[in-house]
Amino acid sequence: MKRFLCLAAFFTALVAVAQTSTVTYNATTDVIANPERGFYRHEGTHSSDYDPLNQNSLTNFRTNNKITLILRLFYLEGFINAPISSQYLQNMQNDFAKVRAAGLKCVVRFAYSDDYDSGTPQDATKAQILAHIAQLKPILTANADIIAVVQAGFIGTWGEWYYTSNFGMNPSTSDFNNRREVVESLLNALPTNRFVQIRTPKLKRSLFNVNSALTQAQAFQSTSLARTGHHNDCFLASSTDEGTYSNVATDYPYLEQETRFTPMGGETCAVNEPRSECPTAIQEFQKFHWSYINLDYHPGVISGWQADACFDEIEKRLGYRFELRTGIFPQTATLGSAVPVTIKIQNVGFAAPFNQRTAYVVFRNTVTNAEHRVALASDPRLWEAGIMTTITENLTLPATVTEGSYKMYLVLPDSDATLATRPEYAIRMANNNTWESTTGYNNLNHTLTISGALSVGDHNESKPELVIYPVPSNDQMTVQFPGIADFSVSVYNTLGQVIPVESRTESSDQLVINTSALSNGVYFVTLQGGNTKQTKRIIVKH
Numbered sequence: 001m002k003r004f005l006c007l008a009a010f011f012t013a014l015v016a017v018a019q020t021s022t023v024t025y026n027a028t029t030d031v032i033a034n035p036e037r038g039f040y041r042h043e044g045t046h047s048s049d050y051d052p053l054n055q056n057s058l059t060n061f062r063t064n065n066k067i068t069l070i071l072r073l074f075y076l077e078g079f080i081n082a083p084i085s086s087q088y089l090q091n092m093q094n095d096f097a098k099v100r101a102a103g104l105k106c107v108v109r110f111a112y113s114d115d116y117d118s119g120t121p122q123d124a125t126k127a128q129i130l131a132h133i134a135q136l137k138p139i140l141t142a143n144a145d146i147i148a149v150v151q152a153g154f155i156g157t158w159g160e161w162y163y164t165s166n167f168g169m170n171p172s173t174s175d176f177n178n179r180r181e182v183v184e185s186l187l188n189a190l191p192t193n194r195f196v197q198i199r200t201p202k203l204k205r206s207l208f209n210v211n212s213a214l215t216q217a218q219a220f221q222s223t224s225l226a227r228t229g230h231h232n233d234c235f236l237a238s239s240t241d242e243g244t245y246s247n248v249a250t251d252y253p254y255l256e257q258e259t260r261f262t263p264m265g266g267e268t269c270a271v272n273e274p275r276s277e278c279p280t281a282i283q284e285f286q287k288f289h290w291s292y293i294n295l296d297y298h299p300g301v302i303s304g305w306q307a308d309a310c311f312d313e314i315e316k317r318l319g320y321r322f323e324l325r326t327g328i329f330p331q332t333a334t335l336g337s338a339v340p341v342t343i344k345i346q347n348v349g350f351a352a353p354f355n356q357r358t359a360y361v362v363f364r365n366t367v368t369n370a371e372h373r374v375a376l377a378s379d380p381r382l383w384e385a386g387i388m389t390t391i392t393e394n395l396t397l398p399a400t401v402t403e404g405s406y407k408m409y410l411v412l413p414d415s416d417a418t419l420a421t422r423p424e425y426a427i428r429m430a431n432n433n434t435w436e437s438t439t440g441y442n443n444l445n446h447t448l449t450i451s452g453a454l455s456v457g458d459h460n461e462s463k464p465e466l467v468i469y470p471v472p473s474n475d476q477m478t479v480q481f482p483g484i485a486d487f488s489v490s491v492y493n494t495l496g497q498v499i500p501v502e503s504r505t506e507s508s509d510q511l512v513i514n515t516s517a518l519s520n521g522v523y524f525v526t527l528q529g530g531n532t533k534q535t536k537r538i539i540v541k542h
Contacts, residue, residue: 025324025431033066036148037319039295040069047078053095058102071107080124096143103424109151111159121165122157126178129154137189144191145416149263151197161199180207192222197231201251213254219261229262234269236276259289263354267294268301276301278310289351291319321349323430332449338394345389357415363406372398406448409441492524
């Protein structure tokens with residue numbers, strides 16, 4: 001008996017291996033215009049002379065330059081003691097509409113001054129800032145789909161929280177409380193799935209009175225702590241990045257952990273060789289999980305990267321860059337059954353996506369083009385940089401699926417319904433011969449055949465008996481079906497496919513099957529006579 005059970009396990013495994021296909025994917029070296037990552041273009045505008053965004057320029061950023069982000073810096077100097085005008089708010093809405101039409105997203109910041117030497121106020125009072133945020137909330141909410149992240153702004157020259165008239169150059173406890181109110185108000189003006197970025201690691205720790213970095217368990221929650229990320233606008237400019245780091249020994253490990261789960265971006269502000277050159281740049285982009293950086297500033301640093309031949313690598317690796325490596329898929333499946341899939345994805349970028357999105361496997365009928373989408377449990381925000389992620393899941397086919405052949409695709413659309421069907425906002429895998437530009441789908445290069453299920457429960461039968469038949473040399477086996485006369489016979493494989501075989505009745509309750517057409521494996525033999533049906537599970541071993 002033990003020998004027969006071992007044989008059963010062996011042949012079941014053998015059939016399972018034979019019924020899968022392994023697909024290997026080739027990585028591309030192309031620069032990819034993926035959303036919410038990469039070099040950005042700086043686009044500032046002032047209340048004194050509002051400079052609207054240019055639709056053609058925005059479209060060219062993505063189509064010609066593979067750029068998907070801009071930083072829209074709104075200066076409110078004309079409203080430092082007054083409400084924001086309705087015209088300014090309308091101009092903002094018009095700009096957001098252009099960003100959406102171009103297939104881009106934006107990093108948003110508000111400020112009151114771009115001059116720290118003028119003697120004029122660098123920011124408004126806390127009360128005025130909170131009133132302005134209340135005015136801005138409807139616009140920010142309405143356009144959150146194309147806002148990648150909002151920088152804390154408002155306080156200090158350029159909104160960088162340092163040169164300030166109202167919030168303390170060396171902040172007291174009261175100043176930190178006021179700053180925290182601004183951040184909390186801004187967070188409340190945004191949907192809970194959007195981040196606000198703070199200028200330095202110490203500022204975040206001081207605002208929330210914490211010393212430890214976010215853990216994975218704390219990450220991606222709706223708390224203010226989890227929704228607050230980081231930006232560095234003097235990257236590589238000095239040993240402390242011009243005061244970004246108050247203590248490198250403390251700030252580096254803190255920021256390295258934090259940016260696994262929060263957005264990191266910014267700009268350079270000065271040439272500082274050798275620190276601002278390629279080796280340190282690549283090392284720190286990677287350590288701190290950078291998703292985006294300014295292409296317009298500092299030009300000396302950017303040209304240095306181009307001269308030292310690391311610009312192309314930075315352009316490709318900012319943010320996430322997912323390479324499909326292999327996929328293991330069944331060749332066939334039955335209706336109502338689970339479809340086991342294994343997909344290996346290598347993230348060769350500097351970071352993971354920071355905004356939520358769901359990955360799906362789409363099954364497209366090769367004849368009707370009908371599509372059926374199944375969500376993966378795996379969270380793309382945890383497909384971390386430098387890691388090979390192995391997704392192994394059993395996908396339940398929707399009830400609407402019919403028999404047929406289906407091409408399989410991996411799809412990572414935007415989480416917002418307004419953008420979910422637009423391919424510009426879907427994530428493209430960094431592979432050759434997989435991207436379907438019209439839909440934003442990644443072709444898994446596998447076709448699955450789905451057939452009608454052979455379900456014992458569908459026939460109101462008892463569980464089929466396992467019968468092991470070492471087949472004799474004449475390739476015939478006898479199967480007994482007591483109590484059934486004048487029966488019809490069907491033979492199925494484990495996928496529910498009918499296998500044509502020769503058979504004859506030896507007596508009223510015995511069937512003789514010619515097994516020469518059956519390879520080694522597990523089969524179901526079903527006999528039906530009148531209102532009675534019986535199924536036997538058999539193992540063929542030649």
